[in-house]
Amino acid sequence: ENASMASYCESVLDRSLKLGGREEAPSRLEVNSILTRDPTSTKFPYSISVRLPTGEYQVVEFDGSTEVGQCLSSLCLKLGMRPALLSGYSIYIDDPSTKQMQLLKGKQKICDCLSQWEKRQRDGHRGRIPSERTAALILRQRHYWRHLESSETPIEKRFLVARMGEEMREGRAPLSPQLADHLLSLYAQYTFGDASDEVKDDQYEFLINRFYPLKMLEVTAERILRSTLHSNWRELNGSDEMECARVILQVLRKWPLFGCQLFEATDRLASNRSVFIALHDTSIHILDRKHLSVLRSIPYGRLHSFGDFQNDFMITLERILSPDAHPEETTKERITYSMVASTIQEVNVLLSFLSFVDFSLLLLASLTFAIPGLLSDEGAYRKLMAYVLNYVYPVNLTMQTCSIWTMVMITTERWFAVCRPLQVRMWCTPRKSRIAILFIFVSSIAYNFVRFFEYSIGYDEWGNITYERHLRDPSAYPLYTVGYFTVSYLITHFLLPFTILAIFNGHVIVTMWRMRRARLNLTRQVTHSSLGGPFDL
Template sequence: LGTRDATNGFCLFSDDPIEKDLEHYLEPLAKLCDVISKWETALREKGSGKFENSRVIQLSYKNRLYWKHTIKCETDKERLLLCYQTNSQIVQGRFPLSRELALELASLMSQIDMGDYSLEKSRDVGVGLKGLDKFYPYRYRDALGAEQLKDVQELLVSKWMLLKGRSTLDCVRIYLTCCRKWPYFGACLFQAKPRQNPESNAASGATPVAWLAVAEDALNVLELSTMAPVARYPYSSVMTFGGCQDDFMLVVSHDDGGGCEQKLLFAMSKPKILEVTLLIADYMNALGHTVPGTPQMNSLTRNGSHRSLRTSQRPTLGGGSAVATGFSTNATTTAHNTLNSHATHTLNSNHSHTLSSSHHAGGGSQPGT
């Protein structure tokens, strides 16, 4: 593939056989034949009840853990993959940019994806629309009338023509240099509804939906529409995190000398709760932080390469809610993900911290999706 080993932060993901916009992170040690078998079983049992030969599993290879200090070590293929992954976020409205910048980036992606705008391409009247469909944000395109759409197509083509002769590597370099100026580039974004104001424990009435941006060193809360930062919680301040009934819970300490702790709750779907928890734990393990609720609290163990689950030793809050990485089935999905059914999730770590989850037809992961 032209990529580094698993330490590059890229992983395989599979689609969900039932949920359209759900993806599942595949553990590096998972057997592909087992993954396919479980996917087909889930499709048959949760879907129509019969085998569908018209559908097959879809696998994608993309970045899950992004490290800013490894930029210089990236291979050309990894940078190209990052371009397409970032473009997907831009198209879906998960990246803050103006209409003008969106057109510039769409023209770069057109050059990367389709090459020089040639005389042959000019005969295809739909080539500009194809570029908009693949590389221009939905929210900007959907607001256009027929004439406006035509004008934007012409603008895209004109910018694309100016890139004639530019190599793929050159366009990738320009594209990533521009996108990396956003402080949260590479972070995995999740929509969540805070149960209270992220900056205080006081209830604030109807709280709007926000973004949770899981980055290499902190969990960030961003405003939904502008994606402006609202709050930042470094992993060094995190006391507890994970599923708490139907919410994602984060308990942080404030370094003010008073020993004050703050509990935050975010309403999310159960597959996303599990995904956020796994992702944060992986980042903390890689950074050498002690993951709350791990071996020091006798919650989870690792014996060599064998993964074990000590259900009776999971730390819990009052009422039996799941806490931190002692993740109980309360915080996993009971929906359609049988790809990791009865599995344990092990964190890649040199510090022997593990995160396990026994979930019956449950659990899920993505980037970000």
């Protein structure tokens, strides 16, 4: 037994060294699991239930080094789903302080997430955690990729049917009363099978509380609704579960914004109008919260920035000015929305670094080129240039290299956002941006380190300090002058980066043009639509 425990501790230590240590102390779940069961009998000593969109639960097992992304991958494999990147599902945890669901990031340790949950729970209950209170993990769809619907698995369709039932109940899908009645009967056949002679009270309560819009329920007579449900339900007798799911999704997918995540917001610039911000594959749509009509569409290609601004959510986008616009009129348009703080995000790592590099470049360039030109005394000029060429000039060129390749990184990130949206979550993360910045900075220093030996400080025949050419002397070092100073500089600072910029920006322009055509087609569909019939948008 001691040997088994020693082997277990060794394997746990090896995994911790390989995958990284913990950030939080052990949670109550970990302690109870170790005390009540033998950790050496299984590879993963801890387990917790994850609530599925259908209301069912699936148990996942893990250890102290297991990441959320690994749990999500094993969960998708167990359930018969596509990988999370394609299916769009993520794991959420309930936040005891805000009573909302909080997204768990893929690189977080799941044990750390449970410890943080317990810490917030103690803060709200005077240092105690009720024995019956446990963390609730929920599998939810974070993104919906409309162009990948043909590869959906049967379990994903079941989850989507359950999710759309909640969306309908909360009024997040445009339904006419007739369509709502027909969908209710489809959900009845999907849930309970063939109809009996009458609708039972428990069946009726379950259906209207799960799949019928609350606003319609307030103005609908129960007797009429029950009678309509029963008559429509009987017409569906003999339909199996998958057939009902197929019809439900086929009807709901007629809405162009089907599957979009809708975030409640208040438009600050439009008399505090209540709106939904819908995240689509190709653009952001602003919807009227009452009628779910599209008020505005913002293609991702025009999106300049977004994030927190004085406890509000601000979107900055590029706009096209008319020919008769005022010369000082800006091309930037800012839209401010009041939103829940947990939905506001900001990612500005690359732009912050670029601002720092450009400021340093301008400051050092003034010391290198501007200030020496103000000196009229030849001796003072040569003395200043001796120190500038030895210490300031190499740093200036290092910052120039950083600036050029940071622009390449920003263009690459924009290319991923526009042309490869499915890979954005994998490659365009703050952590990877910091790694890229560190790599650019270190590489720039390594490339320009030899610049410190191009000049040296010497003395003229009168004993005054001056600068002397060292590596920059073409007669003494011709290979350095031709190979490094000329050819290598042209390739690394002009030919290679500008070729990458031209290719990526050209691809972005073509993709944005295609998205614009798709948006115009969508706008025509919405403009010429009528809400009188089911999903005739």
